[in-house]
Amino acid sequence: MKDAKACILEQVRDYHGTEEKEFEPGVTAVWPSGAVFDAADRVALVEAALDMRIAAGVSSRRFEREFARYFRLRKAHLANSGSSANLLALSAFTSPQLEDRRMVPGDEVITVAAGFPTTVNPIIQNGMVPVFVDVELGTYNTTVERIEAAIGPRTRAIMIAHALGNPFAVEEVARLAEERGLFLIEDNCDAVGSTYRGRLTGTFGDVSTTSFYPAHHIAMGEGGCVLTDNLALARIVESMRDWGRDCWCEPGEDNRCFKRFDYQMGTLPHGYDHKYIFSHVGYNLKSTDLQAALGLSQLSRLDAFGAARRANWSLLREALDGVPGLILPRATEGGDPSWFGFALTVEPGAGYTREGLVAFLESRKIGTRRFFAGNLTRHPAYLDRPHRVSGTLTNSDIVAGHTFWVGVYPGLTEEMVRYVAESVRDYARKNS
Secondary structure, three states: OOHHOOOOOOOOHHHHHOOOOOOOOOOOOOOOOOOOHHHHHHHHHHHHOOOOOOOHHHHHHHHHHHHHHHHOOOOEEEEEHHHHHHHHHHHHHHHHHHHOOOOOOOOOOEEEEEHHHHHHHHHHHHHOOEEEOOOOOOOOOHHHHHHHHHHHOEEEEEEEEOOOOEEHHHHHHHHHHHHHOEEEEEOOOOOOOOOOOOEOOOOOOOOEEEEEEOOOOOOOOOOOEEEEOOOOHHHHHHHEEOOOOOOOOOOOOOOOOOOOOOOOOOOOOOOOHHOEEEOOOOOOOOOOOHHHHHHHHHHHOOOHHHHHHHHHHHHHHHHOOOOOOOOOOOOOOEOOOOOOOOEEEEOOOOOHHHHHHHHHHHHHHOEEOOOOOOOOHHHHOOOOOOOOEEEEEEHHHHHHHHHEEEEEOOOOOHHHHHHHHHHHHHHHHHOO
């Protein structure tokens, strides 16, 4: 069997191939995002499939250890998506085990309007009230001043994503949260490998989250993770991810917790099987070893992926400097982003529109994406949901009407990136 497996994996490696198709401008699609796989990734996935590791197991536990080690945090828990990771991260603060610090329905959570719904939806799902603040144009992040002004008597937490990989002023926000007794949930899904003042994003909050969807920095197909240095919060996250059960024994393990038939919780009879005692309202949000095996292979190239993203972003930024009618992106002061995308805002007074520029790029096979929701308060899903707006959302409205982004992911070659820059520059100059 070992010989057969080795033979299959060698064939898989050969099947992957290394030949790259020549880039043909206007014909070859220039995607805004995507996963980059090599032969080792394909072999890792197939090997897990051959071993029928279809549930969470050894690869999942190994990935959790290595990913936590990358961030120098104590615990990482895999989930089936970044969206689920965000749900788990916020829901952990509703645990009865937090006693008087427990968050309850009606509590407020400060977030941004110009973002992705999965940062906001857990707030609503837990019966809490999102408090929306505006962002800056250029960095597309909010500021400490806006967050501080939004704090009210019911505010209990801050939950914000780093915009397109660009860190918000997370050190200062974390300090503000500590001073005001607020929880900080750091949505790091678009920013794995970014740093702020020399420290990795995802390490400042009480908890942080990541995503492994193919558009992100490493890919598992689907997948996400919750990270924390707080062992009590980590245990709550694990329980909520695993149906809400109190037991932490792995599938197939019996009585590693030493509580299986000698424990009592709630009003259950003493000795009720601990495997079936539920201390939280939870879900089944686990990932699988197939995903984790692929993630482990991808993790070894995380720094190289980040370097490619930075190089592609810098090439675009330099090539588009001075183009009329555009607000170009910039890193937050103190930040070194592992960029998710390159944002462009067409100035309201430009001689052309976002719609026209996007249509031109798309006609040239250059993929574009909107800056996520633009302004979440304008979407039908949120019109009748309880929320509060602090200040104005002027820039979020500009983002909704005038902003889009193009790709910088590692699958793009220098030739592709230069083609994108030339296309933007040519259209802007001809239509200004």
